[in-house]
Amino acid sequence: MDTLDALLDYTRILGKTTDRALSAAGAALRIVAISEGDPSAVGSLAQCLVRSTLGEEDFTTLVSVALKGKRLGITREPFIRLLQGTLDKGGGITSVDRELERRGKN
Amino acid sequence: MNNRGVKNLLTLLGLLCIPLFSIYPQTFVQPALGMDLVGPSTFFGELKGGVSTETPAESDTYGRLFGTYDVFGPSANSLRPLKADGGAETSFFIGPWVPFVGLYGGFSSPDGSTGTAYSRLSLSLTGNGEDSSISFATDGTLWYGVDAGAEVAGRLGFSSLVGPLVIKPLLGASAFFVSGLLQSWTLRPMLSLSWYPTFPLQADIGTGWKHSLDTSTTPTDSFPWSVRISAQPRDRWGFMVSADCESSVDRFIGTFEGELTLDLERRAVYSSWVFLRSLGSFDTSVSSSPTGWNLSSGVAFSF
Numbered sequence: 001m002d003t004l005d006a007l008l009d010y011t012r013i014l015g016k017t018t019d020r021a022l023s024a025a026g027a028a029l030r031i032v033a034i035s036e037g038d039p040s041a042v043g044s045l046a047q048c049l050v051r052s053t054l055g056e057e058d059f060t061t062l063v064s065v066a067l068k069g070k071r072l073g074i075t076r077e078p079f080i081r082l083l084q085g086t087l088d089k090g091g092g093i094t095s096v097d098r099e100l101e102r103r104g105k106n
Numbered sequence: 107m108n109n110r111g112v113k114n115l116l117t118l119l120g121l122l123c124i125p126l127f128s129i130y131p132q133t134f135v136q137p138a139l140g141m142d143l144v145g146p147s148t149f150f151g152e153l154k155g156g157v158s159t160e161t162p163a164e165s166d167t168y169g170r171l172f173g174t175y176d177v178f179g180p181s182a183n184s185l186r187p188l189k190a191d192g193g194a195e196t197s198f199f200i201g202p203w204v205p206f207v208g209l210y211g212g213f214s215s216p217d218g219s220t221g222t223a224y225s226r227l228s229l230s231l232t233g234n235g236e237d238s239s240i241s242f243a244t245d246g247t248l249w250y251g252v253d254a255g256a257e258v259a260g261r262l263g264f265s266s267l268v269g270p271l272v273i274k275p276l277l278g279a280s281a282f283f284v285s286g287l288l289q290s291w292t293l294r295p296m297l298s299l300s301w302y303p304t305f306p307l308q309a310d311i312g313t314g315w316k317h318s319l320d321t322s323t324t325p326t327d328s329f330p331w332s333v334r335i336s337a338q339p340r341d342r343w344g345f346m347v348s349a350d351c352e353s354s355v356d357r358f359i360g361t362f363e364g365e366l367t368l369d370l371e372r373r374a375v376y377s378s379w380v381f382l383r384s385l386g387s388f389d390t391s392v393s394s395s396p397t398g399w400n401l402s403s404g405v406a407f408s409f
Contacts, residue, residue, distance in 0.1 A: 034306065034338060036369065036377040036408070053236050061270055064302040071308070071336040071346050076377060076408055078132055078160065085168070086234075089199050094265040095234040097272045097300050098241060102206075102230075103170075 003043040011050050020056050024049035027059035034066040035079040045080060052087040065096055072104030131159040138383070138404025144396050151179050152402060168197045187216045204232040222251040237267040255284040272300040276314075290320040294330075307337040316352070328354035342369040351388075358390045376409045 004025060011021035028046035032039060049059055062083070069079040082103070086096045135155040142148045156174035161167065173192040191212035197204050208228040215221030230243035240263070247257045259280035266273050278294040296314030301307075313331040320326075330352045338344040344367045351360030365383040386399040 030306075033341070036372055060304040061302040063304075063306055064270075064308040067306055067308040067336050067338055067344075068300070068302075068310070070338075070344070071334065073134070076132065078158070081160070081162070089234070090202060090236070091234040091239075092236045092267065093302060094237060094239045094267050094272050095232075097302075098232060098234075098239055098265055 003046075006043060007046050007050070010047050014051060016050055021046070021050055023056040023059050027062055030063045031066045031083070032080070034063060035069060035075045037076050037080045041077070041080050045084060048084045048087055053090060054087065054092060058093060061093060062096075065093065065100070068097070069100055069104075072100055074100060074103060131157065133157045133409040134407065136381075136404055136406040138381075138402045140383075140400050140402025143399040143401060148180075150400075150402075152404070153177050166199050168195075168199075170195045187214050188218055188221070189214045202234050204234065206230045206232065220252055222249055222253050224249050239265045241265075255282055255289065257282045270302050270304070272302070274298040274300070274312075288321060290318055292319075293317045296330075306339070307335070309336075310334040326354060328352050328357075343367070344369070356391075358388060360388050362386045362388075370405075376407050378405060378407045380405055 007021050007025055008018065011018065024046040025042070027049060028042045031037075031045060032042050037045075049062075054062075065083070066079065069075060069082070074082065082099055083096060086099055091099075133156070135153070138152045138154070140150050140152060142150070154174075154176045156172060158170060158172035160170040171192075171194050174190070176187075176189040178188060189212065191210065193208055193210035195206065195208040197206040206229070208226075210226040210228070211224065213221055213223045224247055226245055226247040228243065228245045230241055232239060232241040242260075242262050244260045245258070247259075249255050249257065257280055259278065261276055261278040263274060263276040274297070276296045276298065278296065279292065280294075281291040282289045294314055294316045296312055298310065298312035301309040311331075311333050313329065316328045316330055318326050318328070330350075332348070332350045334346070334348040336344065336346040346363075346365045346367075348363045349360060351358065363383065363385050365381055368380045370378045370380065380403070382401075382403045384399070384401050386396050389397050
């Protein structure tokens, strides 16, 4: 509950909607589960989604992006960091896709 | 140097050390046992693993060092060559632009005694928008050993998000040299699609045309294509199937792979999963039946 409270407070400060916060929380939970990340990363990832340029409808597609990361061997914290790093620098799903393919080749 | 100068120098050294102490290491190891299904049945062991470390996500400069290995016993073959790769990468974020430099090296041996080593320098510049991105990349590779030579390649690619699809047209060209003389060149326009639906499934398909000209023979045209599908229908169960093929008038070559995974309970310091994998290969210039086929199973650990 602390994580959700913190997310709702953060969302309010940014002037975004509660729906966006809840969509971000749901997507972050599934992304962390699929990529086998540390559960403590859910809060920071959800905040990243809330402040990102992505539309709420795009949050659920990131679950599929996590699957691609898993297939390419990019899981856990490296995947969460790749996702947050790319979104925080203004990138969208195309940027995450390109970054996954480049790193997945090695 | 006065006290202020010393203080400034120490501050600068401290700032330079921050990335070194902020790196995140990750290790993975995948032991497996398997059996060849084509030809005389042979059991084999495989140990795949690697280590990587990278700078924090919030940093404006991305850096990564990595090394991987893939070894087999008692003997390797063309389906499972012995391999080792390593590299260092760095990129910077200048507004929407991301210049990237990568330096790589590695070794691959199909039989454990002869093989090919390489060193590669990769440069790229990517421009990222909200729903599109453009990238220009160039590689220079030096090959040593059995297939010694040098290769230069360039690619211009564009990505655009249309609904759940990322559409990726790409134009690539490469040239291969031996002793400084051009041996062959290849032109490769490609179109790839990545599908990211709202349920846990992901698919990549790609196809194109490859025009190769060897200086001593007539040009050859072929159609490379690939399909990769991964899904996680249940919380812990997942599967993946993939095919990488190339068709021409008189030849079809390809590798096919399928994998079932079961995620095990996540621990504080590691996660793990069990996998059952099958790998096959075809080359119609050698045989009309599979040239290789194996089945393996093991446990993967990621620390």
